[in-house]
Amino acid sequence: MITRAILRALVVASVVGAACSDSTEPSLPAFSVTPASQWSGGVVTIRSSYFTTRSQAPVIVADGDTLALTPVDDSTVTTTLPRGFSGPVIFSIARGTRTDNLGTVQRVGYRETRLLMPSLMGELMVLDSSDHPVVLGNITTARPQYAVVGRIDLVTGAGQSLDALHGTSTVQYGLSPSVAPGTIVARDTGDTLRIYNMLVSPPQSISKTKLFGTGYVRHLAQLSTGLWLYTQSHWTYTQPDSGPLRAQVQTESPWSLFVSPRGDRTTMTVNVVTGGIPVFDNATGDTAFSLPLQGTEAITFSPDGAVLYAVGGYYYQPDTIVMVDAATGASLHPKVTLPDGFIAFSATYSTLGGGSLLIGVADTSTLALLVYDATTLALRGVLPTPNDCSANPMATSTCWYGTVAADDTRHLAYLVIPGDPTPVWSFDLVGTP
Numbered sequence: 001m002i003t004r005a006i007l008r009a010l011v012v013a014s015v016v017g018a019a020c021s022d023s024t025e026p027s028l029p030a031f032s033v034t035p036a037s038q039w040s041g042g043v044v045t046i047r048s049s050y051f052t053t054r055s056q057a058p059v060i061v062a063d064g065d066t067l068a069l070t071p072v073d074d075s076t077v078t079t080t081l082p083r084g085f086s087g088p089v090i091f092s093i094a095r096g097t098r099t100d101n102l103g104t105v106q107r108v109g110y111r112e113t114r115l116l117m118p119s120l121m122g123e124l125m126v127l128d129s130s131d132h133p134v135v136l137g138n139i140t141t142a143r144p145q146y147a148v149v150g151r152i153d154l155v156t157g158a159g160q161s162l163d164a165l166h167g168t169s170t171v172q173y174g175l176s177p178s179v180a181p182g183t184i185v186a187r188d189t190g191d192t193l194r195i196y197n198m199l200v201s202p203p204q205s206i207s208k209t210k211l212f213g214t215g216y217v218r219h220l221a222q223l224s225t226g227l228w229l230y231t232q233s234h235w236t237y238t239q240p241d242s243g244p245l246r247a248q249v250q251t252e253s254p255w256s257l258f259v260s261p262r263g264d265r266t267t268m269t270v271n272v273v274t275g276g277i278p279v280f281d282n283a284t285g286d287t288a289f290s291l292p293l294q295g296t297e298a299i300t301f302s303p304d305g306a307v308l309y310a311v312g313g314y315y316y317q318p319d320t321i322v323m324v325d326a327a328t329g330a331s332l333h334p335k336v337t338l339p340d341g342f343i344a345f346s347a348t349y350s351t352l353g354g355g356s357l358l359i360g361v362a363d364t365s366t367l368a369l370l371v372y373d374a375t376t377l378a379l380r381g382v383l384p385t386p387n388d389c390s391a392n393p394m395a396t397s398t399c400w401y402g403t404v405a406a407d408d409t410r411h412l413a414y415l416v417i418p419g420d421p422t423p424v425w426s427f428d429l430v431g432t433p
Contacts, residue, residue: 046069
């Protein structure tokens with residue numbers, strides 16, 4: 001009988017070669033390798049009566065890797081599907097001089113890279129327009145303080161330079177989303193601040209607004225009727241159309257704003273905040289609660305706005321995931337550290353598979369997408385690309401400004417980072433037709 005100790009002690013060389021005739025080895029009993037489709041880096045289960053009659057640990061190979069096996073019972077083991085790109089992975093067993101195929105798992109991961117125009121810069125953001133995820137960003141112009149807004153449809157690849165729209169800040173900072181779905185605050189060609197509906201083409205001006213505060217403003221967002229949030233280099237404020245400030249919070253280098261799908265909460269990615277990252281009540285402008293992080297790099301909400309996910313750390317240290325009730329700030333799960341020292345740069349929610357949290361990450365050698373169970377925060381998969389962000393190991397170079405988009409209708413996800421042209425990495429999701 002195979003023992004747990006034998007399986008845990010399995011250390012063998014990789015086996016290469018096709019199945020061949022060897023009369024000294026008896027026929028194999030049936031094997032099952034499940035599931036038929038699994039995330040890159042996900043768990044695979046192997047079952048066979050073969051395990052119950054063995055006095056030595058078997059040598060099982062997939063994608064050129066000898067697998068570490070974890071016993072479940074006398075006839076069942078689990079293992080990790082080697083990380084890699086989408087495609088079939090054959091599981092084989094080595095017996096003497098022969099190798100027998102046990103089954104095939106369709107690995108789900110990176111699919112392709114496209115280079116699209118226009119060339120987007122700065123912090124990117126995603127909107128969903130008629131079931132098409134659309135990424136927005138800035139385009140460098142001769143007037144970079146208020147750069148032109150660019151837009152790319154991630155399904156069709158079609159891009160536009162929206163010359164009549166300029167951001168609220170310099171080219172590197174994110175655009176300013178507002179409480180109405182699909183809207184941002186931007187400047188027209190005459191420098192008038194307006195709320196624009198970005199879900200139509202061309203974008204439609206809904207109303208004018210005014211510039212709040214004094215000096216340089218990074219972001220300006222409508223929280224609710226007559227109530228606004230704006231950021232500067234070291235502070236974030238909320239203020240009504242007229243009257244005194246509602247809130248003033250010290251926030252060092254806010255980069256992007258994120259509004260809940262149900263319109264009741266707004267928070268941000270920011271380098272560092274003493275005392276936790278503020279989450280604002282959109283009805284009152286007050287701080288509803290603070291996230292237990294000193295800095296954030298990725299923010300997303302569940303589709304119903306009930307759950308808030310944040311990923312962050314402190315000055316580019318390996319990141320952790322925080323999952324809280326978006327109404328109260330109560331923790332819904334202990335913090336989870338990202339694997340392998342990855343640093344996050346964006347996150348989104350996919351409704352597939354009962355709900356998945358998708359996190360764009362990078363280190364000095366890998367650009368990847370992490371997939372978590374949105375309820376348990378169990379790591380479902382690690383989906384590497386062929387690329388990295390090694391130019392700047394502290395801030396993961398231009399990946400720092402990137403974004404993640406989910407296209408559940410087509411069972412795809414995308415990573416997009418600034419570039420000339422704009423690079424877009426596509427990933428299959430489990431269940432991809």
